Structure formats: C-alpha cells, structure tokens
Amino acid sequence: MSTGPTPLDSQTLEQLRKLLGPGGYLDEPADLEPFLTDHRKLYHGVSPLVALPATTTQVAAVVELCAARSVGIVPHGGNTSYCGGATPRESGAEIVLSLRRMKHIREIDPLNNSVTVEAGCVLADLQRAAESVDRLFPMSLGSEGSCTIGGNLSTNAGGTAVLRYGMMRDLALGLEVVLPDGRVLDQLQALRKDNTGYDLKQLFIGAEGTLGIITAACLKLFPRPRGYATALIAIPSPQAAVDLLATLRGTLGDSVTTFELMPRSALQLVCRHIEGATDPFDEPYDWYVLAEASLPQPDSDLAERLQSVLAAGMEHGALLDVLIATSLAQREAFWKLRESIPESQTREGASLKHDISVPTQDLPAFIVEGARALEKIIPGGQLVAYGHLGDGNLHFNLGCPEGMDATTLLGRATEARRAIHELVAAHHGSFSAEHGIGRQKVAELERYEDPVALALMHQLKDLLDPAGIMNPGKVLARK
C-alpha cells in the first residue's frame, strides 16, 4: 500500500535536468506558472520542474527515476481539464510532465484508415492531417485548438460527434504507454481486429494518467463526409427534443451525426458575449436543437429529406420554427452558436458546472427536477442546461444570480453538486459523462460508485502504481 510520494530533493531535480538536457525542462517560476493552474482556475499547484521530454525513451527515463525516488508525476497535455486533472497539488512534491514536444504524426495511412500520432499532438492538428489525406478524424470538441491527443485518450473525450463516431476509446486501435515503473508497453497496432489476450490499452484510456503515461496512439480514420444537412430548430420543451431525436433517427438513421440541445439562456449568453453572434430566429423560443446529418456522398438529397421531416414536425405543432443551413457560412454560424456556449459562460462570470448523463428519455424529467433543486439552493440562478442530448449527456450549469457575488455562488457549489448528483443517481445516470474525475470529483466517485467497482479500481491502482506516483490525488482517494 502506498504512503504517497515523498518531497523532491535537489539531487533528484538535478538528475532530472541532466537526463532531459537543455530545452528539455522548465524551472523558472514564470515559465512554470502556466502549468500550475487549471483552465477553470479552480486549483493552483506548486512544482519545481516541468519535464519536456522529446521521446518515449526520455519519458521512460523520467518515470523510472521518479519511481525509484517515489516522486509524483503529473502528466500534462493541453491543460483543458474541467476537473483539475492536470494540475499538481500544493505540496511542491510533484513534477509536471508535459507531452508538448511529442507532437509528431509518426505515420498516416489512408488505405488502412489509421494514423499513429504522439500524445502531445493538438487535436485540431490531427484533424487537419487527416483532411490532408482526404480522411476524417471525427473527434470534435470546443477546446480542439489546444487539447491534445494524450489528454483526449486519458479522459476518454466525447464532444459533438459521439452520436455517430463514439468516444475517444472507440477511436483507439493501439497505444504506447510508459508504465509507472518506467517499462514501455508497446501496443501500437494498426489492426481493426486483434484478440490476442487481454486488451491492455483499455486500462489506460480514461484513467487520467493515474496508471501510466500515454506517449503515442494509433487511431482510426474515416471517409470524409461529403453531404451535410444542418438545421437549427426551435422547440417548446426538452421532451420535444427527445421526440425529435427518435423521429430523425427513425427516418435518417445513423446518418444523424449531431443532436445538441440549447436553452434560450445559452443563446442569450452567446449573443451577448461573442462577436458576430446573433439570434437567427425572428422571435425568442425556450429551447433549440442543433441537428446535423452527414453522408459520404456529395450528391445526396439529405437536406431535402431533413427538411421534409422537420416540415412535418412544424405541421403537427411539435416544432416551433426550423432553419436549414443553405450555405457553408450559415452552417458555420449555427455551429458557432453551439460551440461558443462555454466561452460565453466564462465571460459572463462565475458558474457551477455539472456534466451529467442519464438514459435519453429521462432527460426532460431530469431537467425539471434539477432546475427545481438548484432554485432552492441558489434562488434566481440562471440555468444553462445544454449539450449532447443525442448521447443523453447535458452540461447542467448554473450562472450567478444577479446581485450575488462569485464567492457566495462557489460557496454553495458542494451543496448544489450533491443535489444534482443525487438526482443523477436516482435516474441511474453518470455524474461525469465526459469530463472525468480529475481532482474535483474524487469524493463523488467514492460516494456514488458501486463498492465492488470502487474496490476493484483501487486494486488496479495498487497493482500498476504501488508507489502512488502517477498523477497523485486524481481519480481515486488514496489512503
């Protein structure tokens, strides 16, 4: 059983510097600073050194040295965690290991529809590389301009194309991982099918760096869609969105790639804070859906088919208004409304965030019950419940009421979280649908996870990382 990492001594630091060489580390306070605070500024850690290894061999050497000295290591990608998953703790006893120099695409193979890429590659760079060989890498996130493949894998990222293409786990063919004792697990297969023993890569996907450091991955590519149909739809209620999803999938099947719910409050925030964003409808509505279907054929009549389904919905009164994008610019404008929600909420000020999923048909009741619960705790708070309705996943966020200061709001975060997560449990849902546990939700996992499952997670951690050096304090509450 681990007793946790020990403080960093100057001899260890000197050995790490030597091992990494010039350009291979940062240790000036100003240089360290960006690595010590998370994206949401919830945590501020302390660390004397950021390792910047350039190769898997260097990562392995750093880990081996840290393992020998019981020094904690915090793997770091694009620093876009919503849960403090990549921020060191306050003890100063941990080093940060940034993968940012390991950003190369090692091989891209359009015939095999696969790409082998290092963990530090930015998601948008990989999307572009796929496009350059006429393929699609479908993972798509608000933070795609800065988040990295290693972070996407370590958090099993989701985003707006999950409905059709799955989570990051579904896109991984093989991994290269440095284990907590410095051994390198090389499973960079580019195979669609491989049933030779236990599928070890699954252990590290979604483990948030607590079981090893992902240094490279072989990922799936797809044919690029060539026919798109995109609609922004005004609806009276979340129930109308659930019904519409069933109708769309019943007629357009799994060509439906995106189905995102947005409340009026989200559209207002975006129009208020994002340059060039405007409400495209003539009058205000309570709820909106951004729906997109795509097919590989350029000559498809997809837009007409989408339009005819939605026109029928208008006639029956199930839908209140429908806009179909008739140009690429209009499609981009619709997407911008959806994608700017997190940014506009940040600009608006403090908010409480919950990342929940429940079975899709439970979502309407959940929204009503959740709104009621939050109103009791923070009267007048602005509910911004939006996101991936097609996956049963909403970001159930609450903006600060007028006249309340941020400190007061954040002081009620624990109570609000408890209320929402109790509701999630009652609906057999997840209190972390896509953002992971990080540091923020460690207590939630201890509370809500099935005890047998939780015990098994601790057993796996003990097995792989007996010294407890990998991303200490994240995911699991260690004794």
Next chain:
Amino acid sequence: MSTGPTPLDSQTLEQLRKLLGPGGYLDEPADLEPFLTDHRKLYHGVSPLVALPATTTQVAAVVELCAARSVGIVPHGGNTSYCGGATPRESGAEIVLSLRRMKHIREIDPLNNSVTVEAGCVLADLQRAAESVDRLFPMSLGSEGSCTIGGNLSTNAGGTAVLRYGMMRDLALGLEVVLPDGRVLDQLQALRKDNTGYDLKQLFIGAEGTLGIITAACLKLFPRPRGYATALIAIPSPQAAVDLLATLRGTLGDSVTTFELMPRSALQLVCRHIEGATDPFDEPYDWYVLAEASLPQPDSDLAERLQSVLAAGMEHGALLDVLIATSLAQREAFWKLRESIPESQTREGASLKHDISVPTQDLPAFIVEGARALEKIIPGGQLVAYGHLGDGNLHFNLGCPEGMDATTLLGRATEARRAIHELVAAHHGSFSAEHGIGRQKVAELERYEDPVALALMHQLKDLLDPAGIMNPGKVLARK
C-alpha cells in the same frame, strides 16, 4: 502465485448440487458429454458436473464455493469456440458452468437504443428481439443460431458487420460480472457516456472467462437499415480486392457494411457440399468479393451508385464480372455462399485453420507468402483463404491434400501454424484476429506477445483470480 485448482471431492459436489437445486445441474455421463468436447472436436475434457444456474445470485454462490475450495470453473455458452475455450481439461478437477438457463432479455429500450440481456441468450434470439422493436443488433456470425451473448462478449466476437459496427466490445454499454471470489460487479449502465473512474467492463470483454463470469450485459442497438445494395464481384487477385475496397469507401463511404474475400476454392467447397448452392457466374474466376452497402433510408439509390462504381471498374479491367442482387432472394443466395464456407469445409474433412489479421494493404503479399510457406510443409494442400478483408482479417485455412489422411495433416499443424504466425509477426499482424486464444493458442501468446504486455496480463490474472480457478489453462500459461 497460484498452484492451480485442486481435485473435486464428493462433499463439494454435494454442496454444489444442493445449492443449485433440482434442474440446476447435470451429472449423468450422457448429459455431461456435450459439454466436454469442443465444436471442432480438438479437445475432450472430463468433469463430474455441469452447473446450470438460473440467476446471477446462483452463479455468485457457485463461484464463492468453488473459490473457497479452489475448484476450477469453465464458463460455457453456445460451445462454438474455435480454440477450445469452453472445454474443461482432462483432470476432472473442474466443473462446467453453463449459462444456458440465463437467456432472458431483461429490458429492451428502443428510445434509448439499448437492450439488457442475460449471458446465455443466443445471438439470433437477440437479433430477433431487436427487430421486433424496429432496431438492429448488428453482430452477425456464422454460428449465430447457437453462440451466446456471454461467449460473444468473452471472446470479443467479430463477424461480417465489423467494418461498419465494430466488434462486440464496441457494442457493450455495461456488464454484470461475477468476480472470481464470488462478488458481483454490477455495471449494467445503459449510458452512452460515463467517465466515472476506470472502465472496468473492458477487463472482462475478450478475457474468455479467465477473469470472471459475465452474467448479463447492456448492449447498443441501431436504427434498422432499410436500403441495401449487395454485389458479388469476380476479381483477378486479392490486390484487386484491396483496391476495390478503397474505391468503394471513397465513393460510398462508411455505408459499406460488408466486404468479404472468397477464393475459387471456397466457392467450389460450398457448391459441392451445400444443398442449393450454385456458382452464379458463367465462368470460373480465381477470387470473389461479397460487398454490401446499407443506408437507413428505404428510398435510397444505393444500388445504382454501387453499380456505377463497379461498372467503371469493369471498364478499366480491374474487375472481371459483377452481379448486383436484384431481389431479396438473390441477396440471400449471395450471402449463403459466404456464410456456408465454414460448414462446407467441415464437411469436406480435416483442415488447418489460422485466424490472422494484418494491415489491409499487406494482405495480398501475405496471401502469396503464406501459400508458399504452407505448400512447403503440406504439398498439394488446398488453400481456402477467405473472410473479412475490410477488417484486414482472413481465415487462412488449408484443406487436406488428396491422398493424405487427416492424422498426417493434423500432425503438421504445429509446423504450419508456426510458419503462418511468423509471417503474421513480420507483417505486424495478429495471430488471433477474432477467435481468441482459448486453449489452442496459449503457447502462441507466450511466444509472440510483447514481454511487457504478457507480464501485465499475468499480473492482472494474479490480481483478479489469485487461486487460478477461472477457466484454468485458457489464454495464459500459468506457472
């Protein structure tokens, strides 16, 4: 470290009978017999008892008792393993645990596109249940009339729809598993997204019952395709098939759901042994492809688009002849040719089987090199290399040469296997693409697996099943 299971004493057997109750076990020799031999008749084991638990609670009680006494347990589904994965060893010290009474569909939810089903449910029964609520469960295998969901999950089954829908792992949302100490891991979530800690279900998928017994699963359903286009295509070479796959995916994208390669030898076997099967072409060709595209829309012009791509291929001389199915009966006839290959090979007599995958573009060279290697060891053997070319996966089988008896052929199995698997390794492929390890390929896994990966597999086995009672002798060579 395990010392392996101990022999079964009469007191333990009596306790098991009592625990399972009347109808809950088999112990007459004639009743036991079907559980003691594998589908391919490669192994014949010994066991005094087949447990037939009706509930998860009963499975847990059996496992708990066996754990206390270090009695080995062989989980048993539809008995269709190609690798002896569900057959007890010859010691007589293991019980068989058949899931066949646990065959119920606990819940089917078309709105959430999910189904919760017990492990003993036959695959074809689940397919029908999905159809009855206008949904598709896409897993499709030759043995779907007898194989079970628990076996499909435990072997991470593949089949003919992997190109579009993935392996069994990709279809699993949640699992219920009885752990080797009798605890029940209840992770039957019906959620598309759940990033709360390590994804434990992944451990048990593809573990062939060596880490626990899967008792139930929550699985994905899909919209039912309504537009099909199916073609049987004569081609000059495997390279022409690889090129055609790229062309088809480039034009029809991921609506291409099936792409299967068949050699002349396979077609001949099917026409010889399967009633009603005939060669639909006017003249013989060396190689064939069965290709199918499907879309959710009934009004699609998919067949015309497929035809126009294939017509262009005929004009360029890349394809030799093309037949597009113009009726459901014709589509079924094409499919029957493909699906009857294993059955016709069994009727033909003894054969050597290899289940390999390599990156798709390596397949043509692999076929040439593999044929040459086998000809050296078994001159005049009939190569039947067929299967899921779209996934890079071929069943690289060799029929008995005329005049050679089966014993002589099987006597060269080890040498042939070594030659093929060495080639697989040289092409960075897999020596078990979809059939798993079972008992047959334990030595192969020891030989070809990366030592770091193999060590980690043994560590996981030690962690979860320290007494070594779960499906002993399968997957890993235990000390």
